[in-house]
Amino acid sequence: MSGKDNIIIAKSAGFCPGVKRAIECVLELEAQGHKPIYTLGPLIHNKQVTDSLEAKGIKEIESLEEAKDKNGVLVIRAHGITPAFQKEIMDYGMKVVDATCLLVKKVHNVIEEYAKKGYDTVIVGDSKHAEVIGLMGYTQNKGIVVGSIEEAQHLPHFEKVNVVSQTTQKEATFLEIANIIKQKSKICNISNTICQPTKQRQTETTKCAKDADLVVVVGGHHSANTARLAKLCSDLCKNVIHVETSKDIEPQIIVNSKKIFITAGASTPISLVEEVANYIKTLKGEK
Ligand code: SF4
Incomplete structure (x- = not known):
């Protein structure tokens, strides 16, 4: 940090x-x-x-x-x-x-490799997301998308299944879903395809958000990975705001918070993170 x-x-x-x-x-x-x-x-x-x-x-x-x-x-x-x-x-x-x-291409390759060997594919992710739509194309028409633990519980038995993840999923949820599928399957290969940058972001966020009075998540309101990051923070800190720029910040919440953690989604340019950080520092009299 x-x-x-x-x-x-x-x-x-x-x-x-x-x-x-x-x-x-x-x-x-x-x-x-x-x-x-x-x-x-x-x-x-x-x-x-x-x-x-x-x-x-x-x-x-x-x-x-x-x-x-x-x-x-x-x-x-x-x-x-x-x-x-x-x-x-x-x-x-x-x-x-x-x-x-290149990390998405790696997931294509993993899906293709197992699909060719006759495995069904379960993709843990959001069925409407462009990455997942792309991944489905490699399953040889034997793919299912699962978006939640509840959905995983309703899956049928599999003879041979390869479980992969959308690259930006929350790792704890993926592992829990993969374990449910494993219990239902004769042969189950678990491919943890959450990308390394996402894992690093989640690890750092988990560590810092729980100690903060306020978490400021910077990123587009239409960005799925930013929304997921904001959700992860909400599970760890009771005050979380998701902003696109400093214009979205209500000054009083900054003034009232002692320890502030600023994080951002994968699609947020560092210039916007700095713009938000500078505004917060100004409000705190640090600039
Ligand atoms: S989150 Fe970024 S680095 Fe990770 S797979 Fe997607 S595009 Fe690649």
């Missing part, structure tokens, strides 16, 4: 390596003069960042048909996509740059 007095800023705050790589990738394409640059879905769930990318001519599209100018470049974002969609994109006739996070 870094910080002064009673304001602590998480070391793990800021872009995760996958998001950082995807952003650097589009900025490099832009610097090379490629135009237009299309990203399939938002590159990152942070409005401040997507607005600045849009200002540089980097366009977010929801479907392939929206990529009208075939002289442009299509960028696959860090979440990854299904092999079928990958093929469709390759056949579309445009330059494609794959910015799928």
Whole structure:
């Protein structure tokens, strides 16, 4: 941790390596003069960042048909996509740059390896999340998504099953669900595919949030990993606020709190964390 007095800023705050790589990738394409640059879905769930990318001519599209100018470049974002969609994109006739996070690709490989050996796949995660939709594409149509312990309890018996996780899941929940599935299965392989940056963020958050009077979670309101981080903090500290920028902060809550822990989701730029931290320090008379 870094910080002064009673304001602590998480070391793990800021872009995760996958998001950082995807952003650097589009900025490099832009610097090379490629135009237009299309990203399939938002590159990152942070409005401040997507607005600045849009200002540089980097366009977010929801479907392939929206990529009208075939002289442009299509960028696959860090979440990854299904092999079928990958093929469709390759056949579309445009330059494609794959910015799928290498740690997500590792999950694709684990799912594929076991699916080829006849295993069913259970993915612990959010069925609507783009990463999970992509992972399902590697299960050879023998995949199920489980979002909670209750859902896991209702799963059938499996002869052979491979249990994997969305990369940003809470580890304790994943392990509990995996154990329930193991009890129901003849052969069960548990692949803990929560990525290392997420594990580090969760470990640091768990350690610091329980000692804090207030936790400030910085990140987009539409970011699933930021929302999950805020939920993790709420289980450990009774005062948690989720803010996008310092404008969302009610000064009195800062004034009333002695020990403040500031953390952020994987899609939050460090500049926003610093902006929030500077505002809090100003309120505390530290600047
Ligand atoms: S959260 Fe982990 S797996 Fe997902 S993009 Fe970031 S580093 Fe990659």
